[in-house]
Amino acid sequence: MENNRHCQFYYYQIYGLTLRTNQPLASLVPTSENAPVDVEVEITGETQLELLPLALTADYFYDWQIETKTDGAYIHLWYHSNYGTLDFEINPSGNRFR
Structure with a gap:
């Protein structure tokens, strides 16, 4: 940022x-x-946050992987549901989410 x-x-x-x-x-x-x-x-992304439910009540699944970049290992998380997809990337020190 x-x-x-x-x-x-x-x-x-x-x-x-x-x-x-x-x-x-x-x-x-x-x-x-x-x-x-x-x-x-x-x-x-384009999703308006206030439209997302506080708890996912629909069927959902998640996945994750570790991506190695020049400055370290990033954790990449995906949450998929009927509402759409949330995609997270956590930097190596764990203090920045994207």
Whole structure:
């Protein structure tokens, strides 16, 4: 996310961690943007987050793999359901989700 300097960021605190996201998350309480960021979340795609259910009640499945890149091993997760697909990538240090 640090490469996109024109992006508006949103800051939340949950379970003692400060999240910085590139899209608002309606179910979380905002916090100060001056708080040290523990986890960065980059949300991509066209799905409007407020339309996703809080719990998947439809049939679903998931898959994962480890992808090795020049800067380390990334974990790639996919969740598929009748609502669509959620696709996550976690960086090697575990503090950035995309």
